[in-house]
Amino acid sequence: MPIEKNLIAAHNDQLLAQHTRRFEFVAENIPDVKSILEKLKAFQIAIPSWALGTGGTRFGRFSGGGEPRNLEEKMADVALLHKLNRSSGAISLHIPWDIPSDHAKTRSLAAEYDLRFDAVNSNTFQDQPGQKHSYKFGSLQHVNRDVRKQAIDHNIEVIKQGVELGSKSLTVWLSDGSCFPGQLNFRKAFQNTLEGLQEIYAALPADWKVFVEYKAFEPNFYSMTVGDWGQSLLYANKLGDQAYTLVDLGHHLPNANIQQIVALLLGEGKLGGFHFNDSKYGDDDLTVGSIDPYQLFLIFNELVEGMDARGMNHANDLGWMIDASHNVKDPLEDLLQSVEAIMIAYAQALLVDTKALQAAQEANDVAKAQEILQQAYRTDVRPVVAEARLQNEAALAPLQLFRDQKIREQLIKLRGEKTVATGL
Numbered sequence: 001m002p003i004e005k006n007l008i009a010a011h012n013d014q015l016l017a018q019h020t021r022r023f024e025f026v027a028e029n030i031p032d033v034k035s036i037l038e039k040l041k042a043f044q045i046a047i048p049s050w051a052l053g054t055g056g057t058r059f060g061r062f063s064g065g066g067e068p069r070n071l072e073e074k075m076a077d078v079a080l081l082h083k084l085n086r087s088s089g090a091i092s093l094h095i096p097w098d099i100p101s102d103h104a105k106t107r108s109l110a111a112e113y114d115l116r117f118d119a120v121n122s123n124t125f126q127d128q129p130g131q132k133h134s135y136k137f138g139s140l141q142h143v144n145r146d147v148r149k150q151a152i153d154h155n156i157e158v159i160k161q162g163v164e165l166g167s168k169s170l171t172v173w174l175s176d177g178s179c180f181p182g183q184l185n186f187r188k189a190f191q192n193t194l195e196g197l198q199e200i201y202a203a204l205p206a207d208w209k210v211f212v213e214y215k216a217f218e219p220n221f222y223s224m225t226v227g228d229w230g231q232s233l234l235y236a237n238k239l240g241d242q243a244y245t246l247v248d249l250g251h252h253l254p255n256a257n258i259q260q261i262v263a264l265l266l267g268e269g270k271l272g273g274f275h276f277n278d279s280k281y282g283d284d285d286l287t288v289g290s291i292d293p294y295q296l297f298l299i300f301n302e303l304v305e306g307m308d309a310r311g312m313n314h315a316n317d318l319g320w321m322i323d324a325s326h327n328v329k330d331p332l333e334d335l336l337q338s339v340e341a342i343m344i345a346y347a348q349a350l351l352v353d354t355k356a357l358q359a360a361q362e363a364n365d366v367a368k369a370q371e372i373l374q375q376a377y378r379t380d381v382r383p384v385v386a387e388a389r390l391q392n393e394a395a396l397a398p399l400q401l402f403r404d405q406k407i408r409e410q411l412i413k414l415r416g417e418k419t420v421a422t423g424l
């Protein structure tokens, strides 16, 4: 369900005068606004194929209607988001939730939509129909070699799927761990997992990366075999140069200083990618920036500082993905809000006066350092982000246009009221 270019142009014409006033007001005080706009225009955030439908909790799932029924429709949804904001030019597939039936066709559809395939994700946290061995007691950590082998083979199959699509990375999230003391020998679980990852690593094409994602708890509640950034970094270091840690914002214990984790991983050259979401209690998978936008800004501040220190390209050198679930909101509206929140935090981080901050740090001027960060955070950069969209021929107000055009209603007409997308 494509949105026509002229609709975007008409929407922008309507909002242009007000936007220009707001943009000029804020731009006046940003000396390098042009270079900030170029960075914002280049920045793309991958949309997960599993988050285009309603997620739900283990208590219930309340479909909003018009959910994509297959991979083609999921790609159409991401294309729609990308048309609206020009910042969602990639899709991340979860296998086997989304296996392309015809790779050439899927590739050409992606080209038509101007989308690329970001990391492919393996799934050894659920049993699939017809699967020989169960993952009830783990996958790569499992005491039985046959189960481990099945999980390794699956990951290698996911790499092959990714190669067909032009992906360049594999994300491995393992739900492995234990629920009770004594259930698992930690050392053996670690060793089995490492050996499995090594076999998967050996199957990686030379220009690929593997991201080892960690999570503190859930579905296991006593131990997780890749439970924190330390464990993930151990695996990544032992695996080699193509292995990195992936930070999912919801995968930490409460009050963890994620920005410090990010800074250290970047310093070690081992930060590979991100799963953005927000949370209040645990892995809540809420809209990015909805609970703690200041933390998101502080994370981006470390990302920008750390990437610049290493001469990295902001847009291309890390994997930027959303990983969220939508229980009460329209998934497409939620994703538009998430992308906007990421762009705002990124723009604010680009505003930080790094030289002045460094000087304040060298002088132990704590109050000044705080002022510098909060000066950037408290600047309303929404018109700057909107200007980047305008220059990219996207919509000045994507969510407003989505609603004005009654896109969900159109999707429901097209796909039906009771459709269920594969995924969470």
Ligand code: PSV
Residues within 6 Å of the ligand: 050, 121, 173, 213, 215, 248, 275, 283, 323, 424
């Ligand atoms: C696990 O909670 C996770 O964050 C992993 O990235 C999974 O691939 C994704 O969510 C979907 O279950």
Ligand code: MN
Residues within 6 Å of the ligand: 173, 213, 248, 275, 323
């Ligand atoms: Mn994740």
